[in-house]
Amino acid sequence: MNYNLLDYGFIPVIWSDGRPERIGIKTALAEAGRIRQIAASNPMDNVALLRFLLAVLYWCKGLPPNQGELDKILAAGQFPSDWFAKLDQHQDCFNLLGDGKRFYQDKAARRPRTTTELLQEIPTGNNFRHFRHSSDGDEGLCPACCALGLLRMTLFSVSGLPNLKSGINGTPPIYVLPIGPSLLRTLSLNWIPYENLGDPTWAQLSDPQPNGDPVPFLRGLTTLARRVWLHEPTCPGGVCMGCGDKQSELLRTCEFQTAGIQHNELWNDPHVIYIRKAKKGDNKQVRKALTSPDLTKRFFRLDKPWSLLLSEIVSSGKHNSDSESTRLLLVGFATDKAKNVDVWERVCELPPNPAAKQADSPAAARIATWDKEGKRLSRRITPKGSNTGGSEYIATIAAIRPHVEATVSSAIANLLARPEQSWPNAAGEYGPMMSAAAKSLSPGFTTRVLQRRNQIANALPDMAPRPAAKPHKPKAKKGGEK
Numbered sequence: 001m002n003y004n005l006l007d008y009g010f011i012p013v014i015w016s017d018g019r020p021e022r023i024g025i026k027t028a029l030a031e032a033g034r035i036r037q038i039a040a041s042n043p044m045d046n047v048a049l050l051r052f053l054l055a056v057l058y059w060c061k062g063l064p065p066n067q068g069e070l071d072k073i074l075a076a077g078q079f080p081s082d083w084f085a086k087l088d089q090h091q092d093c094f095n096l097l098g099d100g101k102r103f104y105q106d107k108a109a110r111r112p113r114t115t116t117e118l119l120q121e122i123p124t125g126n127n128f129r130h131f132r133h134s135s136d137g138d139e140g141l142c143p144a145c146c147a148l149g150l151l152r153m154t155l156f157s158v159s160g161l162p163n164l165k166s167g168i169n170g171t172p173p174i175y176v177l178p179i180g181p182s183l184l185r186t187l188s189l190n191w192i193p194y195e196n197l198g199d200p201t202w203a204q205l206s207d208p209q210p211n212g213d214p215v216p217f218l219r220g221l222t223t224l225a226r227r228v229w230l231h232e233p234t235c236p237g238g239v240c241m242g243c244g245d246k247q248s249e250l251l252r253t254c255e256f257q258t259a260g261i262q263h264n265e266l267w268n269d270p271h272v273i274y275i276r277k278a279k280k281g282d283n284k285q286v287r288k289a290l291t292s293p294d295l296t297k298r299f300f301r302l303d304k305p306w307s308l309l310l311s312e313i314v315s316s317g318k319h320n321s322d323s324e325s326t327r328l329l330l331v332g333f334a335t336d337k338a339k340n341v342d343v344w345e346r347v348c349e350l351p352p353n354p355a356a357k358q359a360d361s362p363a364a365a366r367i368a369t370w371d372k373e374g375k376r377l378s379r380r381i382t383p384k385g386s387n388t389g390g391s392e393y394i395a396t397i398a399a400i401r402p403h404v405e406a407t408v409s410s411a412i413a414n415l416l417a418r419p420e421q422s423w424p425n426a427a428g429e430y431g432p433m434m435s436a437a438a439k440s441l442s443p444g445f446t447t448r449v450l451q452r453r454n455q456i457a458n459a460l461p462d463m464a465p466r467p468a469a470k471p472h473k474p475k476a477k478k479g480g481e482k
Contacts, residue, residue: 003096003143005103006087010144011049014039016182022144025094028053029084032184033077040148041243042121043331043345047175048151050329051271053183054190055200055221060086064191074188093202096143097230103202104150109227109255115141117256118149118228120156120340122241134241140250145242146230154201157225160338163258167225168215170263173289174309174332175271178319179347192270208260215267223262229255273312292332294341306409307371310348314416315364319350325413326350346409351417363416366423366463370408373461374401377430380459381441383452396441400433423463430460 009022014036028035038049061083064070073079087094092101114136116122122134141149155175157167166172178189198216201224208223215223233249240247265287268274276285290309309330313319319326327349334341378397382390407429408415414422438456442449 002098003147004091005094005096005147006091008096008143008147010147011053012039012041012045013037013183025053025056026084026087028183029056029079030081032079032187033074033182035183036181037179037183037186042119043343044120044152044156044333045148046329046345047177047271047331048148048155050177050186050190051155051221052151054187055218056087057187057191058194058197058218059200059203060084062197063193064188070188074185077182077184079184090203096147097232102229103147104153104224105229106205106227107229109229109257111255111257113254113256114139115146115149115230115251115254116241118146118152118254119242120152120343132241137252139241140234140238140252141242142240142245142247143233143251144245145240146251148242150228153224153226153228154222156333158335158338158340164338165225165258165261166263168220168223168262168264168267169269169272169289171289171291172333172335173269173272173291174330176273176309176313176319177271177329179327179329190270208262211261211264212266213264215264220264220267220269224259225262227255227257227259231255273309273316275308275312292334292342292344294334294336296336296341306346306405307367307374310409310412311364311367311371314350314367321350321352324352348409349413351413362419362465366415366419369463370423370426370461373427373463374405377401377459377461381456392441396437400430400437403433404429420465427461427463431457434459 005024006026007024009024011023011025011028012020013023013028014020016034016036018036020039023031038046040046040049057079061079065073094103095101096103114124116134116136116139117124118141122139123132124134124136154167155169156172157164158172159166177186179186180189194217196214196216198219200218201222205224206219230251231253233247233251235249237246237248238250239245240250269289273290274287275290277288278285290312313328319328327347330346330348331343333343378390378394381397382393386393408426411422411426415426435457438453441456442453
């Protein structure tokens with residue numbers, strides 16, 4: 001079997017009636033109005049599948065139609081079937097196995113490895129200290145999980161030995177995608193005009209785009225960071241290490257090597273948030289994609305990624321709608337060089353047309369205030385002249401903040417829609433934990449100790465609106481000159 005992905009069920013979805021199923025590419029696009037969402041168990045696969053189906057839509061149809069025609073399509077609940085005739089004309093592009101052309105694979109690849117390297121959550125080699133151990137050569141993947149692993153390579157590849165390089169975005173960034181109540185609506189929300197579409201990698205496998213050259217849109221969406229060639233399935237079968245399904249045969253080995261340096265500074269990813277940051281010792285600013293912090297390191301920022309990320313989302317205004325709320329899927333992949341540390345997924349909702357069109361908007365200013373107030377808490381509770389330099393107070397706030405940030409970041413819609421009421425309530429989330437911390441930091445029953453305990457317990461972020469800055473008045477010149 002060639003396992004042609006146009007019909008082979010490898011995309012996990014939930015239908016509108018709640019029924020789960022794995023379907024092929026053609027079914028996913030033809031029935032997009034009846035599909036509630038892509039429903040992979042790993043957030044990385046959810047993003048990879050959505051972007052892949054979006055790339056297929058661009059490849060088959062091209063630029064989106066006008067809003068009137070798009071509204072008719074949404075009302076009908078399906079894309080016109082004749083849009084995807086191109087898929088039948090290029091079926092060989094989507095064969096997972098076989099002697100001819102293969103999907104996202106290069107027959108010239110030369111580095112024998114196990115197929116479990118396609119999925120970061122499966123340990124390989126001598127990494128045996130895991131809750132789920134995998135024996136190289138004995139365990140394997142089903143064809144569906146191999147297809148998902150190939151799709152991940154465009155978004156979540158990291159640098160490592162020997163000579164493995166990251167993808168076109170460099171260190172995997174945080175991906176932000178608007179989502180709707182159906183796959184049809186989600187694809188339409190992300191279907192926006194681009195000048196230079198180009199060809200996707202599955203149609204034309206090519207060398208890396210030189211850094212400094214503009215990247216065509218479809219090429220950027222589908223650029224591979226690895227060259228892979230899957231070996232044929234082997235017996236005996238068993239349980240797939242990716243999804244747990246029983247198979248009569250498993251794909252156990254493959255060729256797996258780097259595709260070279262793919263990182264390109266001129267590539268503008270539609271689902272990445274970029275900021276401008278000054279270089280150390282240089283006045284020039286460089287563009288940087290927001291990435292997930294490694295929470296296992298010392299001195300990591302506890303308010304990241306949510307406060308800076310949401311501040312940039314809100315201030316950019318590109319995700320805001322004038323008439324309806326916008327739901328955003330946020331997926332981050334935390335890495336430490338070649339180590340895969342963590343992957344997380346959040347869904348946040350922006351209210352209709354929030355007053356957040358510029359970086360100095362009230363909504364963005366409140367988020368910045370929350371960020372600053374959180375960082376000031378340890379200094380506010382550290383007594384003057386502390387012999388330890390306040391290390392115990394810094395550690396206390398470091399233990400409290402993650403829990404508060406998780407609670408507050410899940411209510412971003414209320415924080416943006418009703419800031420006068422919601423932000424003071426957010427500050428109150430510190431109250432119970434600060435009270436508990438006060439008893440530990442200041443035990444005893446003397447008057448001085450009780451006052452100190454009350455001071456710590458009441459040290460909450462001050463989220464009151466800041467007065468507007470007074471306009472700067474130029475200084476009068478000496479000698480009466482005007």
